[in-house]
Amino acid sequence: MPMMRYEIRNEYSLADPEVYRAAEKDDPDALLEGVAMAGLVGVLRQLGDLAEFAAEIFHALHEEVMTTASRGHSLMIRVKQLEAEVPFVERAFLSRTDHSSFFYNAGWISLPSFHC
Numbered sequence: 001m002p003m004m005r006y007e008i009r010n011e012y013s014l015a016d017p018e019v020y021r022a023a024e025k026d027d028p029d030a031l032l033e034g035v036a037m038a039g040l041v042g043v044l045r046q047l048g049d050l051a052e053f054a055a056e057i058f059h060a061l062h063e064e065v066m067t068t069a070s071r072g073h074s075l076m077i078r079v080k081q082l083e084a085e086v087p088f089v090e091r092a093f094l095s096r097t098d099h100s101s102f103f104y105n106a107g108w109i110s111l112p113s114f115h116c
Contacts, residue, residue: 009049011042 017038024030 009046011039011046013042016041 022034
């Protein structure tokens, strides 16, 4: 079931009914022209509502892009810092003559013996 986020109203409900009620009742051409104008006014108001909704969407999208760009910039700065630090760590790491510290021995782990 889709959820409605934004509902577009009917174009005739957006127009002022006085637009076509002002026409004389015995002149069908004037009445039809009034209804057509009411529909046109309603369509224009729908376009205005959709433009506002699109502006809200693009504003939210712009905020998300700016947040993502800021995070990417922070990551780029951190990577540059790490790239600058790697040669010092690498030089210290490779200049060692005793490599026994590279091996890790967790020791002997005593496990309880189970008797069945």
